[in-house]
Amino acid sequence: AQSVTQPDIHITVSEGASLELRCNYSYGATPYLFWYVQSPGQGLQLLLKYFSGDTLVQGIKGFEAEFKRSQSSFNLRKPSVHWSDAAEYFCAVGAASGYSTLTFGKGTMLLVSP
Amino acid sequence: DVKVTQSSRYLVKRTGEKVFLECVQDMDHENMFWYRQDPGLGLRLIYFSYDVKMKEKGDIPEGYSVSREKKERFSLILESASTNQTSMYLCASSFFQSSYNSPLHFGNGTRLTVT
Numbered sequence: 506a507q508s509v510t511q512p513d514i515h516i517t518v519s520e521g522a523s524l525e526l527r528c529n530y531s532y533g534a535t536p537y538l539f540w541y542v543q544s545p546g547q548g549l550q551l552l553l554k555y556f557s558g559d560t561l562v563q564g565i566k567g568f569e570a571e572f573k574r575s576q577s578s579f580n581l582r583k584p585s586v587h588w589s590d591a592a593e594y595f596c597a598v599g600a601a602s603g604y605s606t607l608t609f610g611k612g613t614m615l616l617v618s619p
Numbered sequence: 620d621v622k623v624t625q626s627s628r629y630l631v632k633r634t635g636e637k638v639f640l641e642c643v644q645d646m647d648h649e650n651m652f653w654y655r656q657d658p659g660l661g662l663r664l665i666y667f668s669y670d671v672k673m674k675e676k677g678d679i680p681e682g683y684s685v686s687r688e689k690k691e692r693f694s695l696i697l698e699s700a701s702t703n704q705t706s707m708y709l710c711a712s713s714f715f716q717s718s719y720n721s722p723l724h725f726g727n728g729t730r731l732t733v734t
Contacts, residue, residue: 514659539722548623548709548725549662595661606652606677607723611661 507532507598509610517616518586526581526613528596537599538579539607540570544592552594555579566590591617622646623726625710631732638697640729642710649714651693652723653677653685656707665708668693700733707731 508531518524530536537556541549553564560572570581579596593614597607626641644651652667654677664677666685674685682704686694693712697704708729714721 511661541723546727548711548727549723550725551722554722606664606667608664609654609662611659 507536507600507608509596509598509608511594511596511610511613513613514611515614515616517618519618520588521585524581524583524586524590524615526594526596526615528579528581528610529577530579530596530598531577532598532600534600538570538572539597539599540564540568540579540581541595541597541609542566542592543595543612549595552581586615586617588617588619591615623710623712623724625708625726625729627729628727629730629732631734632697632700633734634701636697636700636733638700638731638733640695640697640708640710640731642693642695642712642726643691644693644710644712644724645691646712646714646724647690648712648721648724649690650712650721651687652711652713653683653693653695654709654711655679656709656728662709665695700731702733705731705733 510529539554540552543549552568555562555572593612595612596610599607623644632638650669653665654662656662663679668674668687684696710726711723
């Protein structure tokens with residue numbers, strides 16, 4: 506069975522500082538990997554996704570993520586955080602074949618300090 | 620732009636009541652999903668449907684049922700609400716079978732409180 510671990514429940518970053526949110530996955534075959542963001546009072550919005558090819562993927566809002574197969578990781582990064590980035594971030598994994606549902610991590614809440 | 624609309628933003632129900640949570644999508648998506656979101660537990664899949672009148676159990680189906688009579692509408696039913704079903708419920712839809720080519724589009728959620 507597939508699973509996702511987000512080790513950090515909360516992270517606080519100063520505005521303008523860089524950000525890295527960690528995600529580790531467990532899946533027996535080639536996974537689809539996703540990052541979603543949930544702003545307060547909203548549903549989830551897709552930031553970026555990865556299946557194959559270049560292991561560094563670019564997403565919306567200036568986010569990027571790097572797939573490292575040897576570490577089973579798909580960490581999300583942003584070079585300079587803005588106050589509007591304060592939200593909850595979810596990593597998710599899906600199967601690469603057949604009908605696919607996503608398995609989500611428990612989320613990381615990002616707080617941005619002035 | 621895809622719109623997934625959940626009929627209620629906040630709902631308060633009493634223990635033992637039958638509760639209906641409604642979700643409508645406007646993009647002719649094949650697949651629809653109900654997730655439950657709880658602090659510290661993330662999103663957990665309750666049920667999903669890949670076609671009209673079809674349904675599949677997710678990870679936590681106990682105490683819930685679903686109905687999909689029309690392609691655009693997917694209802695979550697709590698037959699007899701209990702306090703441990705107090706939660707945020709998120710509906711989502713997607714077009715293709717493959718999750719990569721068709722990411723999930725989420726509604727804004729229904730926060731259900733059972734007293």
